[in-house]
Amino acid sequence: MAAVVCVAAAATGASLLLRDGEEPAAPRALTSGEVDRLAVTRFLNHQAGGRAVTIEVPNVGGGLVITASVDYRTHTGYGVVRGTGRDASSDGLIRWTGSTVLVHPMADPPEAAPASPPASGWHSRPLVTSGMTLDSALAIVLDLGSDRPDNAALLPQNGAAWVGREEVRGHRTDIMNGPRAQSASEADAESGTEGPDGGTGTDTSRTVRYWIGSDGTMHRVEVGIASAPEPVLLDFGTHAYAPVQPLPEEAAPAP
Incomplete structure (x- = not known):
């Protein structure tokens, strides 16, 4: 699962990834069935075509919910x-790819994004996966397929x-720590492919935790990112x- 752990962000300790009310358990080796489920979980996202997700991005002054x-x-x-x-300065619509983030500010955004994106009012910038918690979270979500x-x-x-x-x-789930993160260059050398940041990432080891x-x-999924005071939380299937x-x-x- 090299690609999952190559997004540019750095680790926090695994203990920070325990949610309130969750009973800690002594880690153990995965059974063969658990290994198989962890190995196919990103592939199943791709097979589904797409997933609904709520992304909670922490910040020392509050945070963002997407x-x-x-x-x-x-x-x-x-x-x-x-x-x-x-404050609500970040409120609005957001659209992103592995290289670009577009934002459409709105004073009173709707509960759900309109099916047809607005034709104007968008502001575009490059997606930055080093030192920016929001962009790291957006890149991680894309990499989960x-x-x-x-x-x-x-x-x-x-x-x-x-x-x-x-x-x-x-849904009953097993909580699994993913493989230890590697720098993009290490993972690319093992897999023979570029990471999601084109093989130029500079992240170091971190823990990614999956509920499968x-x-x-x-x-x-929860991921500890060095620029965030708490783990980024990704909840799938929270809405249609x-x-x-x-x-x-x-x-x-513009291209």
Whole structure:
């Protein structure tokens, strides 16, 4: 699962990834069935075409909550962003790819992003995956879909482990630590492919934790990022998935 752990961000300790009310368990080696589920969980996201996701991005002054849909065939996300515990300067619509973030400020954003994106009012900037918590979170979400299963044989060797169980919105899940993160250059050397940042990332080791159902479905992910005071939380299936529509020509970023 080299690609999952190559997004530019740095680790916090695994203990920070325990949620309130979650009973810690002594980590143990994954069973063969658990390895198989961890290996296919990103592939299942890609097979589904897209997933609805709520992204909680912590900040020392509050944070951001993004209610979005992610198309894992085109690796594009689109949704509504709101500030929490802070001013509403970031409120509005957001759309992103692996290289670009577009924001459409709104004083009173809707609960869900409109099916057809606005034709104007967008502001475009490059996606930055080093030192910027929001962009790191957006890149991580995109990387949770893959057109092929991960190499099951490598997961236990790289530190993947079972750490507990928890019910997530009515689904019984096993909580698993993913393989130890590597720098992008290390992972690219092993896999022979570029990471999501084009192989130029500078992140160091971190822990990624997955909540995975009995069929391999990904229900929740937490990632510790050095620029954030708490882990980024990604909750899947929190609302209805809406296909991500192309931007109107006049709103699309320049190539």
